[in-house]
Amino acid sequence: MQWETVIGLEIHVQLATRSKIFSGASVAYGAQPNSQACAVDIALPGVLPVLNRKAVEYAIRFGLAINAAINSPSIFARKNYFYPDLPKGYQISQLERPIVEGGHVTIRTGDKEKTIHLTRAHLEEDAGKSTHEGFHDKTGIDLNRAGTGLLEIVSEPEMRSSTEAVAYAKALHSLVRWIGICDGNMQEGSFRCDANVSVRPAGSDVLGTRCEIKNLNSFRFLERAIDYEVARQIDILESGGSIIQQTRLYDADRDETRSMRSKEDAHDYRYFPDPDLLPVVIPQEWIEQIREKLPELPEDRRNRYIQDFGLSAYDANILTAARELADYFEQAVKHLPEQSKLCANWIMGEVSGRLNKEELEIDRCPVNPEQLAGLLLRITDGTVSGKIAKDVFDSMWQGNGDSADTIIDAKNLRQISDGGEIEKWIDEVLAANQQQVADYRAGKEKAFNSLVGQIMKISKGKANPAQVNTLLKKRLTE
């Protein structure tokens, strides 16, 4: 039988606020355990939560970026369950009237484009962190993370493969960083995915029984966990069994998912409106202010790059994957607007390659966009060849901010287009390679390239290759 996979994702995005969502404790990562858990976070009697304006603003910013509705009033609810890292015995979350409802994002897999609709995005607080190792037979609790503001983003079950799920997760990851509401650091848990996975016979419009896979903190794990889970469910169904609704954990070491709890043990969260928090009313003027300050969105920028700069969709996608990269491109390309493709190629090639190699982000790139543009200008006006340009680039990377022109002059790298000089090199090479000259004249095209190579070599790469080609061809056909 042909099976169709159905995937919906819940993504927890840690909001890039300074303080917690309901208290004035810091959310800085990596502090001494429990040093950033105040009376509100550890749920001492008599404390009251007070909502962080910035957290609300970030949620609205996200809602606007995905064309969603902003609910006003929006309501907080208590989600009740018992766990040692949840001091109050409930998590403040939202059930009815979440702050953001609806909206959509565009994902791309290969050259296919697809719109994924979002159900909702709601504000909630994070729990603390349990450590099971290193405390003998006990569990250690660090409440520093308790009360950190999260935006939980819930998609419709519209993804049909792990590839689409990863594309969606990456699109959201890029977007929340782009609009500055999350640092996107997955190692530190700032962006965590849960996947709801089910399968059904192809062509069916009834959803199969789903399993939820928890806490996938890398795109690779997301993909592998879904692939494993889909295969597991198909196996069960094809051998006549049925899927039990479960929460499962992905074990990266074994590359498998295993049951965490089944539906019978599912928490009954007994949601109810939190009496400590009043309805959040969001005036339209506030929404408009936030809208005005919204940066140009990746999707808009991508389309502009294709239209205004004539870039391919592929190039435009890569350049708009992160705002810093797109900004870098724009700052470079404004110095040579006619050479956008050259700019894009250098940024995606030389610059990104070098950054990857040295594990640097684009905002820490030792060569700034102006320097790069200066170099590219010298390629376009023929001062240096593409090959020499790479050496200049290398010097700029190691250097102290010198411009391409300074380096080209200091190292005497200017391309030589002077016919007389090139003729001299040609003479020299031809004299030393009579056999190859004969080969070429006998019809061996390869010999020509070899001669060009040697001329470039004795010119130390400075001869203008196009001119070498022309002059050499002329000489050999004389």
Added chain:
Amino acid sequence: MTLSLSDIKRVAKLARIEISEADAQQNLIQLSGIFNLIEQMQAVETQKIKPMSYSQDMVQRLREDIVTETDQHIQFQSIAPQIEDSYYLVPRVIE
């Protein structure tokens, strides 16, 4: 709605409350009484009434995103049953 003894035990388990068989029986009677009352109230026509989340007609106040709290964990942990390396220790829980 009719409550069963297993409902009582499930709710008790979710609330992490240990109850004896006798108490469970007693709770079943009392909770059933409450549910009967709720059933009576279901007769009230509420179709056209907007659900009310709060009893007061006030809106939530927002605070600025400023760190105002200082580290008081030593004081907080002075009343904790068990701590180690500034972690709170609890009976081992693995889910």
